[in-house]
Amino acid sequence: MAGEYTDWGTGASGGGEPEVSDSVRTFGAFVQALREHAGLSREEFGTLVGFSKHAVASVEQGRRMPDIDFVEGAEPHLGNTGALRAAAPHLSRKPGLASWFRQWARLEASAISLYTYECRVVPGLLQTEAYARAVSLNVPPLPDPAELEQRIAARLARQELLAVTRKPPTAFSFIVEQAVLERCTGGKDVTRELLDHLVELVERNWNVELQVMPTVRVSHAGMDGPMQLAETPDNRWFAYSEGQQNGRLITHAKEISLLHQRYAKLRSQALTPEESLSLLKRLRGAL
Incomplete structure (x- = not known):
């Protein structure tokens, strides 16, 4: 899930190699x-x-x-x-999760801007260890213990990308559906820790912007599902989208422009960063 089943997984086990084109x-x-x-x-x-x-x-x-x-x-x-x-x-290629995300992860690691919209799970960069474990154990097929530990360790190591000490620090924008935060994945204790982590991260990392998309929203530009956009140091943009057991790296300028338009609309429809932080604290207090 969330573009991360393989090297940096958020959810289930990886898919196979993509078909050639x-x-x-x-x-x-x-x-x-x-x-x-x-x-x-x-x-x-x-x-x-x-x-x-x-x-x-x-x-x-x-x-x-x-x-x-x-x-x-x-x-x-x-x-x-x-x-x-x-x-x-x-170049284009038929969807195939494993190879596509490995290439995306390399782009992401050097990105100067990274935008993420997620409607299924909390993005891997924002997860706690307990939440990552709960997500991994919820999606069949279940990993063996060694694979699970390797997956979680890789995911947590990836969060070093959030550091403000990187030169230059990456500018992050996250838009997450409110329902994802209220799902209580892993139980109340896991959710409390997750919400505390998100609040601390937003208040500590000036390069991280988090917006929550309210559950009730008459108009919504994200109906086609999750998306990620990354800007490289030479100011080129790439995108990544994913579904069940498949993922696609997007390099075509016209498609990327379309996703930029959708992401900009999502930003205007979501709660502001200040409103989102307030909501996170209210959700935490209600548990």
Whole structure:
């Protein structure tokens, strides 16, 4: 759930690898042709770009979505024409949770702005250990004990992204449905701790803005479900959306523009940050 079943999971176990697409196959064939033209074996090329020969093969065969590090590392050794860099943003692939979120997590880790709308669970970056455990144990199939501990540890480690000491600190905007906070996932004790954590986080971290979407709202721009938007240090925007057992990294400018419009509308429809903080404290007091 919430884009995080694998490396940084919020919920259930991960899905399988995504299906390949024509654009990824075409990109891979292009890389292979340039590599062979340069007279490099896969192993030699992999050494130059910092990837194993098996990873290079996966990209060339269209089984692996090339990430930013691969593209930037490949350019100088394949003619330095900028063709790979220009083609990469236009790649698309059929949904597949595991690989998509691994790539999103890398983008998220270096983002200078990160926007998240969530209507199912509290976003992983805001969870407590107890809440994370409760979510993981609620969604079948249940993880084995070792997997559960690994998942929770990874999720909590990811919260280092919230630190104001990062240079530059990431600007976070979260919009969470009120119903998610009132669901009492894990019981009252878990919810009390969660609400205390959220209040403390908002009051302590000036780079974190949290807005609550009230349960009763006549107009609502988030009917199509959760979304995340990330801005990279070079001011490029990416987005991520997710459903049951699938997820999709979004790189197309038109789609990202649409999600920006929806997120802006959600911000105007949700409670203000000050009203949201007040609501968090009232919810906590009622438990």
